[in-house]
Every structure is written in C-alpha cells, then in structure tokens.
Amino acid sequence: MEYTIGFIGTGNMAGAIINGIVASHMISPSQIALYDINKEKLESYRSQGFAVCKSIEALVSQCKNVVLSIKPQNFTDVLAQIRPAVNKETVFISIAAGISAQFIKENLGYDVKLVRVMPNTPLLLGCGSSAISKIDPVTEEEFSFVKKIFACAGQVETIDSEKMNEVIPLNGSSPAYIYLFAKVFVDRAVSLGFDADTANRLFCNTLIGSAKMMLESGKTHQELIDMVTSPGGTTFAGLKALEENNFNKALIQCFDDTIKRTYELGQ
Template structure:
C-alpha cells in the first residue's frame, strides 16, 4: 500500500514524521507533493518518493492525505480529478471541508476520512478527532487511526461534530498559548522574569492536564481542591467569574465553529 501526501507543511510533516518514528509504514511506500521544492526535498532525504503534481500522488497512492489549507481545496481537488478512482481513499485535515464537498467536487464516491488534529502533533502530543464516510473500511480506518495515535490521542466523532472539534482541540492550543502569555507577562510585571514564569506555568499546564485526565475528579472538583476558603485562589477566580470568563470562552469557541462552517460552504 502506498500512502500519499498532498502538502508538506507543519501538520503534514508531523504526520509523516510520526509514521516514520513509529515504524507504521515504510518510507519507500510513501509519496509526497508540495509546491515547495525545499519541503519536498526534506522528505526525499528521509527516503520518501516525491511527486511532480497532485494528480501524480492520487494516481500512485492508495491513501491520500490532503494536507492543504481550506482556501486551496478547490484547485487541489480539480487536479486530483484527473486520476482519482473509487478505490482512492482520502484523509482530509482541513477545517470545515466536508466529506460531501470532497466527493461531489471529485465526482467520485470514494472513501473519505475527516481528521481534525492540532499542532502538538509536532511533538508527539497531538489531539485528533476523526470521522469517516460509509465507504471507509474498518481496516483502512484502523490504519489511519494508528497514524494519529502515534502522534497523540484520538477521539472518534460523527461528522456533524467535527466543526465543533475545531474549536476544542484544533484551535485550542492558541487559547492555551494566549493564557500562558498573559500569565507570564503578569508575573514579569510583578517581578518574576517572564522566562522563569513561563516554565512554571507550562509545567502547571502539564500537571493540571494530567489531573484532569487521570485523577478521576471533575473540573469543578479539581477547582475546589485548589481553592481554600478565604485563600489566594478564590481571589483570582472571583476576578475571572466577575469578568465572565466562561462566557468569553463559550463565545470564542462558537465563533471558531461558525468560521469552520463558513469555510465548508
């Protein structure tokens, strides 16, 4: 089986490197195309084959990862139409692009898997939501799932939930980075060097995530565990609550989901 990639940017690179690192598939049975010769050459040096066009990848590969921006999808699919067959399996990682849009644009009822990963795939700690069309076999779905599991954790959702996942894990890292930036800058203004504060806060994020995943407690219970009556944490939380922190998060996530829906139209 040949696995192809259209696009060799950060996310595609993380997936390809994850495959190679975990030994999921041999490099010689992978083919990649990107408009950047420099990006193609990086993976050629790792043993992958390179292609001169989108249609060449689609012709030669059994499973094709479409790792391009939503804005470029129409032209990529038009090029793919030249060589696509109903046996070609596709995996799309673009926000908002539906299975129906792909099959209708291709004019081919081929199997399609939608994935919504995030950038921590780059360090093997990604979070990916997956769904599939009815045409996707259990074997192919298990293979694609194993690729994303090699780079982090996977959740299986319905397609009508994937745009919401964009606002949860897809864009979620940016929310965390903004929170970390604000905390480090506040600490710096209070006298702790920003780099030291960022290290402390980053480890706090890691530890807090582990507690959320493995302590058996709900978020509300964990908040209560940190919040001593009359203590410092409650003073900070009072500010968050008075400024509508949870409502702000909800509004931001709804805006993200709405944008994903717009990109799919």
C-alpha cells in the same frame, strides 16, 4: 498502487504526521509519496528516502491513502486537478477545518472513500490529539489504518462525522487559546520582576500536572476547582475576578465563534 500513503502538501501539520509515521517504523520513507509546490522542501524529503511525485495527479494514481494537507481555500483547485485520477479504492484523508465530506465528494464527482481528521499542533512533539471520523464507504479496516497513522503522533478519538466542525474549539484551535492564557500570566509575572523562563516553566509544569489531574484523578472539573479553592482565600479572590469580568461568557463566545467561522470557511 505503488505507495502506501501520499501527502498533498508538506506543511507543519503534514510534517508532524510524517515524522510520527517514520519514528514509529509503521511505514518506511520509501512507501510515502509527497507532492508540494515548494520544490526545495521536496528535494529535502527526497534526500531522506521519500518518494517525490511530479504532480498531484501522479500521486493520487499511485497511492492507496492520500492525505489532503492543504489550506481550505485551496481545496477547490486541488480537487479539480486530482478528479481525473480518482478511483474507488483510494482513501482520502482530509485534515482541513470546515471542508465537509459532501463538498469533497461533489468536487471529485465520485462517492470517494473519505476520513476527516482534526489534528492539532502538539503532533509536532508527538503528543497531539486528533479527532477522527469515518465517512462511508470507508471500511473498518481502512479506518483502522488511518487511526494508526495519527496514533503515531499522539492520542486519537473517534467522533461522529456530524461533529467534525464542533470539535475544532475543543481540539484544533484550543492550543492557541491555552497559549494566550499562558502568555497573559507569564507576561504579568515578568512585569512583577520574575525571570521569563522561570515563570514559563512554573506555569507550563502546572498546566501539565493539571491536565493529568483532569485525566487521571477521576474527579470532575468542579471537584478539582474546589480542591484548590479555600473560601475567602487567594484562589477564591482570583476566581471572583474572572467571574466579575465575564470570563465564562468570553470563553463560550470564543467556542461558538470558532465553530461559526468553521462553517463560513466551508461555504
């Protein structure tokens, strides 16, 4: 095999992973092969020293590791195209929501080596979070290599392969829900006369600090809530409003509907 890793699709998420790999000096651009239907994007990568393949079949036949960085609705067509080029040594890495290991193996007609990953968009800044699972017959050495790839752009957590759909609201979709929370608060602050950038910085830096408290303080979520909340105080009033408007129920519904849609996409 000529290349260490190949990417079928070079969208935002693939670009974030590629940038992380190159920035860490883990693999040189010349050892990374790419294929995309966007020829202009491929030429841009070629000018930076990356290998560009004329077809996805050529990419698969020349790469030890192949990242399937395509939309879920395109999987059937893409898997049909690469099926003739599959061999027992290739490790496929899927970052698509809802596409099961069984679906990929059945469509490739072979018990391929497979690793499923659920990354998120903060990988674009090198501070993402990726949930990753090992599917037999991937070896521990091969799995370790894939984990190192995603560690180049953030944190990596190994989870049970049976929980890859359930992790999506925690990890894959959750940035959108956090952004919505921020948008509501910042928009409200602006309506009260705050400068938008100032309000956004105040909220975001509070969010960063709160995340560090959750990760590093050793306290439970409830203990941290109690630290901020005085009986009858301002935070107490805000939490009461959330409770009266079924905030917890709405979040649970959000979590469950995300998982439900993931299974629907995989059918």
